[in-house]
Amino acid sequence: MSSRDATFDLRAVALSAFLPATLFAIGEGAIIPIIPIAAHSLGATLAFAGFVASLILVGELIGDVPSGWVVAAIGERTAMIGAALVSIVGLLVAVWSPNAVVLAVGVFLVGVSTAVFALARHAYMTTSVPIAIRARALSTLGGVFRFGYFVGPFLSAGLTHVTGSTQSAFWIHVVCCLAAAGVLLVVRDPVDGARGLRIRPRASRPSPARPAAASADPGGEAAREGAEGLFGTIRRHRAVLLRLGSGAGLIGAMRAGRQVILPLWAVSVGMDDSTAALVIGIAGAIDFALFYTSGQIMDRFGRLASALPCLGGLSLCYFLLAWSDHLDTRVVWFIGVAMLMSLANGVGSGILMTLGADLAPRTAPAPFLGAWRFTGDFGSAAAPLVISGVTAVASIAVASGVMGVLGIVGVGVLLRYVPRYLPRPLR
Secondary structure, eight states: OOHHHHHOOGGGGIIIIIHHHHHHHHHHHHHGGGHHHHHHHTTOOHHHHHHHHHHHHHHHHHHHHHHHHHHHHHOHHHHHHHHHHHHHHHHHHHHTOSSHHHHHHHHHHHHHHHHHHHHHHHHHHHHHSOGGGHHHHHHHHHHHHHHHHHHHHHHHHHHHHHHSOGGGGHHHHHHHHHHHHHHHHHSOOTTTOOOSOOOSOSTTSOOTTSOGGGOSOHHHHHHHHHHHHHHHHHHHTHHHHHHHHHHHHHHHHHHHHHHHHHHHHHHHTTOOHHHHHHHHHHHHHHHHHTHHHHHHHHHHHOSHHHHHHHHHHHHHHHHHHHHGGGOTTHHHHHHHHHHHHHHHHHHTTTHHHHHHHHHSOSSOHHHHHHHHHHHHHHHHHHHHHHHHHHHHHSOHHHHHHHHHHHHHHHHHHHHHHHHHHSOGGGO
16 A cells, blocks of 8 residues: 555545535435426326436436546536536426426436536546545445435425425425535545636546556546547447446346335235335435445455445345245245345445446546446346336246346356456455
8 A cells, every 4th residue: 555545534535525425415315206296296197207207317327428528528526516507407497397298308407417427426536536445435425325315305205295395305406406516616626626617627637546657648648548539438448348347237237126126025015105115214224334334345355345245145135035925924024135135235335336446547537437337327227127027027026036147147247357357456
């Protein structure tokens, strides 16, 4: 570990990275549950309301690719500020939308801006945090979003109860975006001491994980990578994006599938809404509580020590759900599996961001990270479709079994390609 790594204080980036991310996550967590309700109140059918709700994830998926170019062109902090302001535009469209179609446009715009904010935050941490504590920093970043998704719905529930308007919950995200942009404008960057908007990429500053001495011309390398463009970067890294990126997609799918299959399973076993919400809420608290532990595991024992228990544990839980479908004690099994799923998912907190940071080019990480995040988000978007499709043609137990098989495939992909693309100390 270098002397800089040893003296780096993770708290130094708390205000510049974690606080804006926390504010943004609370706002997003506040609007996600109310989007389908708002669409339905504007006259949308249940099917179209579900489509409107999915547009925030679709927007993130589509926004992942151009977000890498945006961040590389204008810098991480400026991109986060711009994304917060664009998100406000989308939220105001949603607040004042006269019908569900206009609401859908606003939700999609929020999703795209969320992709830019998330990518900029990821790239900022990649270039600012030494490799010795990278996993802990990025796991903490993952924990920040879990915290936001936990707190946000309570805020929106309280505001809608007071105002009597579902769409008033969008104002929570507006306030959070303004606060996040304000923090980024005021707080000093702990790495280079700058504040506010800078329409200039920070990519020319070498990553602290890889000393500048490793390259004779780091600035020239950054310029070449920037000139190459996003799609050139994807072509240059197509092997790792196709191979290890498929493992990232499977991790994303297993995680997103958990959020879909647990509520469906609660309905299938006859659990009432309040009990199901309590069980899933307790499981979410377990998930959130493990985010820093995950980072410690990765920094001390390597990335596979977190990734394999996460993916293997989730796969085992899907199989247990499928196996318990016809048991008389299936309600008890459901509660136990829900807790075990949260334990497995919590152990893998931050793993996708950490792997992306490890694999990204040292001087211009943003284009690569945009493509890397696309692989994980693609899996997250595909998982609900797989579960709903298999459930429609077979049963929810078969759908759970299919997800378990995908998890086993993901374990094999990680075992095959992590040793190929990561140095031994990081594995």
